[in-house]
Amino acid sequence: MKNIVILGSNFAGYTAAMQIQKGLGKxxxxxxxxxVSPSHDFLYVPSLIWVPFGRRKVEDIRFDLRPIFRKKHIDFVQQAAKSVDxxxxxxxxxxxxxxxxxxxxVATGVKMNFDILDGLKPEDNKISNIVIPKLALKTYDAFEKLVKDPxxxxxxxxxxxxxxxxxxxxLFNMDKELRRRKVRDKVKLYWITPEPYLGNFGIDGMPGGExxxxxxxxxxxxEWITDASIDKIEDHKIILKTGEELPYKMAMLMPPFEGADVMKASPKLVDQKGFVETTAAYQHLTYKNVFAAGLAVKVAVPFEIKNTPFGVPKTGYPSDVTGKIVAKNILRLINGKKKLIEKEWGKIPAVCVMDAGHKEVYLLANHLFKPRQFAIMIPNIFNDLGKVALEKYFIWKNKHGYAHLP
Ligand SMILES: Cc1cc2nc3c(=O)[nH]c(=O)nc-3n(C[C@H](O)[C@H](O)[C@H](O)COP(=O)(O)OP(=O)(O)OC[C@H]3O[C@@H](n4cnc5c(N)ncnc54)[C@H](O)[C@@H]3O)c2cc1C
Structure with missing residues (x-):
């Protein structure tokens, strides 16, 4: 037997594995x-934003993948990969x-780079984080403390x-929850971002977004500050490179991402940051039997950044799409076909819902990156049911093994 090995079991890895197995046929x-993955759970990462406010528990947004893999005759090795030769x-x-x-x-996601600033690391106990369950739970505790002592x-x-x-x-959920807990008037809320304008999102904005x-x-x-570059994180204040000082009792900062450790330990496959360098078929530039999907893929910023640097967001939809493309392309090679399916990351449609604290905004575009022929942001000011429905749908489809669905 020959092995098709998938590293990672979340959006991209799970989709790729299920689609490859489904398509193997003869x-x-x-x-x-x-x-191969260190965790046997699928985690619906987008709902981690609700964990610090008690709206979701981590158990609500994850499920055990092993029964599905068993049913589909996919072998599961619960281990972290260390390196690839x-x-x-x-x-x-x-x-x-x-x-x-x-x-x-390769669908190993990312690793947070806390080294860019002293004081950013979780163990420094200054800055909160929501990227992984353990840290989102710690942020829950920090938020409860804030409510008691705003x-x-x-x-x-x-x-x-x-x-x-x-x-x-x-940010918007923080505002909403502080209001619900009747302490919002005691909290001065600041937003700082490296984006040159609000709503750039790393995709050079959307019409009407700013x-x-x-x-x-x-x-x-x-209060917001764009083009913000942090100089220092002190115990109770964040100092920007402009000299501006922002006091904080609680702070949450999204750090830069890098490739997972396993990929950084596999330098022949990745760039300096540990992202896999692929063609538009998500096939490695040199090693033609290696593919990558989701966050693990290197995607360059497609426009000029004049001041504070920032990167391209790699969201769930393109992670799912690239998982499917990779599966199709591996099946093509197995079936003796030479031509692979290509779809540059920036040409994948944008399909996203942004929760805005009991409100939401739908971001839809025919391409993630410009030029786009169609791009629209539609606000829903009444509720955030779209975001909830997407979560329910995504967990339902993957829990039932329907990875082929959009
Ligand atoms: C807080 C937050 C909110 C978000 N909200 C949204 C949103 O609203 N909408 C949206 O579209 N996107 C959102 N995203 C982005 C979305 O979560 C990602 O696009 C998606 O998780 C990427 O899927 P992935 O499979 O590439 O990586 P991941 O989901 O990170 O999965 C990586 C997988 O690799 C495994 N792995 C790690 N190391 C190893 C190793 N050494 N060996 C083997 N396996 C390994 C992990 O266990 C995991 O299974 C959000 C992200 C965050 C952090």
Whole structure:
């Protein structure tokens, strides 16, 4: 049997594994699909923004993947991969074992880079974070403390960050929850972002986005600073490179992302930051049996950044789409086809819902990056049911093994 190894089991890895297994057909007896991941849970990451406010518990947004993998005859190895040797086609695991592969899919997501600023690390106990469950739970405790003893709050993203959308959502939910807990008048709320204007989102904005976000900021009484670059994080104040000082009792900052450790330990496959360098078919530039999907893929910023650096957001929809493209392309190669499906990251449609604290905004465009022929932001000022429906749908579809659905 030849192995098709998938590293990672969330949006991109899970989708790729399920689609490859589904499409193997007459080659089923020849190939073994093996998923390697340190966690046996699927985690619906976008709902982590609600964990600090008690609206979701981590158990509500994750489920065990093992029964699905068993049912679909996909082997699951619960281990972190340590490195990949693309010359010998081998993955080395943390426990010392190794797995040989015929085809490899890298879908290992990202690692947060806390090293860019002193004081940013979770263990420094200054700045909160919501990117992984453990830290979102710690943020829950910090928020409860804030409610008991209110004071200024800074929310935002550091220079070099790329996931500003989630930080905006957290900001608006923070405002909403502080109001519900009747302490909003005791909290001065600041938003700081490396974006040159509100609503750039790392995709050079959407029509009407800047004015919509400005309107939200004014309506919610939030002070904002764009093009913000942090110089220092002190115990109770954040100092910007402009010299401006922002006091805080609580702060949440989205750090920059880098490739996962396993990929940084596999330098033949990645750039300096640990992202896999691929063609538009998500096939590695040199090693043609290696593919990547989701956050693990290198995506360059497609426009000029004049001042504070920031990156491109890699959201759930393109992660799912690239997982499907990779699956199709591996199946093509197995079936002896030479031509692969290509879709540049920036040409994948934008399909996103941004929670704005009991309100929401739909972001829809035919391409993530400009030029676009169609792009629209539609606010829903009455509720955030779209965001909730998307969460329910996504968890339902993956829990039932319907990874082929959009
Ligand atoms: C707080 C937050 C809110 C977000 N909100 C939204 C949103 O509203 N809408 C949206 O579209 N996107 C949102 N995103 C982005 C979305 O979550 C990502 O696009 C998506 O999770 C990417 O999927 P992925 O499979 O590439 O990576 P991940 O979901 O990060 O999965 C990585 C996988 O790799 C595994 N792994 C890690 N290390 C190893 C290793 N060494 N060996 C093997 N496996 C490994 C992990 O266990 C995991 O299974 C948000 C992100 C965050 C952080």
């Amino acid at each position: 080659h089923n007896a020849e190939y073994n699909v093996i998923v 693309p010359d010998s086609n081998e993955v080395l695991l943390e426990n010392g074992d190794s797995i040989a592969y015929e085809y490899l899919v 004071g200024p709050v800074v929310v935002g993203a550091t220079q070099g960050a790329s996931c500003m959308g989630a930080a905006y959502e957290y 004015s919509m976000l400005k309107a939200f900021m004014k309506m919610y009484n939030i």
